Amino acid sequence: MPTRYYNIDDILTDAQKIPAVFQIPVPGMGYLEHGRSESTDIKQGARLELPLWMAEPLAVSGESDNLPNGFVTVSPPAPFNSRVINALKANAINVDLRSQTMYFFRLGQRWVELTGDETLLDQILQAFTERAAIVNDYAYNTRSTALMTDNTEFMGKLDETEVKLFRAAHDASRQFKKWVSIKK
Amino acid sequence: MALPLKQIGTFLPSEISFLAENTSVSIVPRQALDVLELIGLNLPAMRPMRRVEVPLWVAIILKKQSRCNIIAPTWLSEDSLKAAYEAEASNMTRFSNKLPWEWIEVGELVLTSAPDDLACPPHIIRNLLRDIREIRQAKVRAGLKSLDPTYMQIDNVGAMELNEIRQFVTMTMNELRVLQNGRAEEEAEEEVEQYPGEDSDLEDTLETTEYSIPRDSSNFDDSLRSRSRSAAPLGERRPTSRAPAYEDDEGDEEEDLEMDESYLHTVKDNSSGQR
Numbered sequence: 427m428p429t430r431y432y433n434i435d436d437i438l439t440d441a442q443k444i445p446a447v448f449q450i451p452v453p454g455m456g457y458l459e460h461g462r463s464e465s466t467d468i469k470q471g472a473r474l475e476l477p478l479w480m481a482e483p484l485a486v487s488g489e490s491d492n493l494p495n496g497f498v499t500v501s502p503p504a505p506f507n508s509r510v511i512n513a514l515k516a517n518a519i520n521v522d523l524r525s526q527t528m529y530f531f532r533l534g535q536r537w538v539e540l541t542g543d544e545t546l547l548d549q550i551l552q553a554f555t556e557r558a559a560i561v562n563d564y565a566y567n568t569r570s571t572a573l574m575t576d577n578t579e580f581m582g583k584l585d586e587t588e589v590k591l592f593r594a595a596h597d598a599s600r601q602f603k604k605w606v607s608i609k610k
Numbered sequence: 611m612a613l614p615l616k617q618i619g620t621f622l623p624s625e626i627s628f629l630a631e632n633t634s635v636s637i638v639p640r641q642a643l644d645v646l647e648l649i650g651l652n653l654p655a656m657r658p659m660r661r662v663e664v665p666l667w668v669a670i671i672l673k674k675q676s677r678c679n680i681i682a683p684t685w686l687s688e689d690s691l692k693a694a695y696e697a698e699a700s701n702m703t704r705f706s707n708k709l710p711w712e713w714i715e716v717g718e719l720v721l722t723s724a725p726d727d728l729a730c731p732p733h734i735i736r737n738l739l740r741d742i743r744e745i746r747q748a749k750v751r752a753g754l755k756s757l758d759p760t761y762m763q764i765d766n767v768g769a770m771e772l773n774e775i776r777q778f779v780t781m782t783m784n785e786l787r788v789l790q791n792g793r794a795e796e797e798a799e800e801e802v803e804q805y806p807g808e809d810s811d812l813e814d815t816l817e818t819t820e821y822s823i824p825r826d827s828s829n830f831d832d833s834l835r836s837r838s839r840s841a842a843p844l845g846e847r848r849p850t851s852r853a854p855a856y857e858d859d860e861g862d863e864e865e866d867l868e869m870d871e872s873y874l875h876t877v878k879d880n881s882s883g884q885r
Contacts, residue, residue, distance in 0.1 A: 535789045551789055558782045559755040565778075587785055594777035597616045602774055605623035609722050 435586060439532040443475040446485070446498040478533070482540055505530055506537060511549055518553040519560050522583040530585040554587075561588050565595035620777045626770050630715035631667035636681040639672070666716065670723045680724040685709060686717055688730045691738040698745045705746060705766035714743065714770040743771075750775055759786035 430436050448468050456466030459474060468474070476484070481500055488497040504510075505526035513521045523530040534550040537543070564580055584592060621629075639656035646653035654662045661681070664672075672678040684690060685708065697706035710716070717739050725732035750771065753764065762779065764772070 531785065531789060535791060538789075539791065547789070551786065554786065554789065555755070555757055555782075558757065558778075559751070562754055562778055563751065591778060591781055591785075594616070594781050595775075598620070598774045598777055602623050602770070605627065606718065608624075609627075609718050 435529065435532060438586075439529040439536060440479040441477050442503065442527055442529060442533050444478055444481040444503050444537075445501045446474055446476045446481050447501070448472045448474065448498050449493055449495055450488075450497055478536060482536075485540065500540070502541075503527075503533065503537065505533065506546060511546070514549060514553040518556040520583075521553075523585045523588075524583055528586050531587045557584075557588060558591055561592050562595045565592045566599045616777070619780065621773050623770060623773065626712075626773050627715040627719065630712035630769065631670070631719065632665050633710075633712055633716055634663045635666050635669050635683060635716075635720075636661050636663055637669045637672065637678040638681060639678045641677050643677075666719060670719065673724050673727075680720060680727045682720055682724075682728050683710075683716065685713070686720060686728070686735065688734055688738065691735065691742065695738060695742050695745070698742055698749075702749060702752070705749060705764070707766045709742070709766075709768065711769050713768050714739075746771060754779070754782075757782050757786065759783055759790050 448470060451470045452468040454465070455468050458468065458476075459472065476498070481498065484497040485500045486496060489495070505523070510521065510526060527533055531550060531554055534546070538547040538550070561584065564577060581589070581592070638659060638661055640658055641656070642658060643653070643656040645655045651665065653664060653668060656662055656678075669678065669680050673680055685694070690708070694706060694708040697708050717735070720728075721732055721736060721739075728735060746767075750764075750767070754775070757779065760783075762783065
């Protein structure tokens with residue numbers, strides 16, 4: 427999906443960092459690496475964290491016979507390493523996605539679009555569906571002790587997309603309660 | 611739009627309840643009243659103790675002025691509510707068809723405006739309604755666990771219940787669709803070729819946010835079922851996907867609701883979908 431230009435979530439997703447390895451030397455851009463001065467070059471094989479908006483075009487362009495992988499090769503960003511994915515598979519609800527990245531699912535979608543990693547996509551979709559149902563439960567029971575846990579702790583684990591879902595469900599339940607209480 | 615963001619794309623419970631005030635109920639007038647020609651409808655002439663059918667909002671006004679008694683709808687009696695509860699409890703995967711589309715709203719309105727006209731104490735009715743609502747909510751919750759990006763069917767769910775989950779479900783399904791996008795790319799391109807005149811993105815949004823609610827039809831199986839996405843690619847489903855929504859067209863509000871909803875989505879999409 428082409429990103430929506432004015433969508434703040436898409437802009438912020440674009441700013442997420444992706445580990446990339448440069449396949450070519452880039453003169454004069456050494457300052458992108460930490461603690462290096464402006465006059466240096468990025469060397470071939472240098473390992474950098476590039477924002478998605480820069481990494482994506484660099485990774486998909488520049489392919490030629492002596493550059494089979496494009497200008498940079500990208501590797502999975504930290505939120506999609508096997509530790510997190512395994513945790514999602516084991517128990518999607520308890521994984522603290524927010525500490526990984528604010529935009530776990532959006533970033534996942536962009537990453538899958540870039541790499542075509544369908545197994546990862548399936549896992550993300552599965553996790554999203556599972557978590558969405560629980561988000562709905564929590565949104566309906568903000569004050570009750572039915573779920574026996576602290577609501578704020580759960581909220582702290584949600585990524586931005588899920589926070590929006592939570593708000594939607596919570597608003598719906600609150601408005602209904604309000605309507606019933608006015609009627610009585 | 612000037613509406614707050616959370617009200618775009620859904621209704622407030624008060625709005626749903628306002629729509630439900632148009633359902634007709636029987637009343638027994640206590641005073642005579644000639645035929646009243648209003649813009650939208652003609653009120654029948656009323657003679658004391660002669661039963662007439664009027665819209666609920668008229669009934670509520672007359673009741674407030676002690677000019678009539680409201681006869682509660684048949685489903686709003688202790689026995690039929692108990693039967694409805696039994697039907698709900700007997701099958702946890704589908705909603706029973708014993709309650710009308712606007713059961714929460716009408717129940718609440720009749721209970722608050724005419725508690726003295728019910729055949730049994732209002733608290734009994736109220737408790738039964740609450741029990742039914744809770745058991746149905748549990749089913750909705752169970753259904754939300756199996757959301758799918760392209761298709762959703764809930765039969766016999768009420769207007770208020772539907773309105774309550776609308777925002778959450780549409781957002782979740784849209785998000786799933788966005789997530790799916792990397793995989794569905796080739797399909798989407800085919801679709802554009804097939805329908806060159808349409809804005810495919812907008813169409814997709816409308817399609818995924820559509821509910822079909824065949825109320826009194828006979829297939830109540832799988833009231834919460836989701837078809838696997840491999841079963842029918844979007845492009846192929848399009849020509850038929852709108853059809854099953856209204857098998858009976860007696861509920862005008864239902865249709866209004868659908869139209870309003872798609873209108874709202876159109877507006878939303880136009881404002882946020884610019885590239």
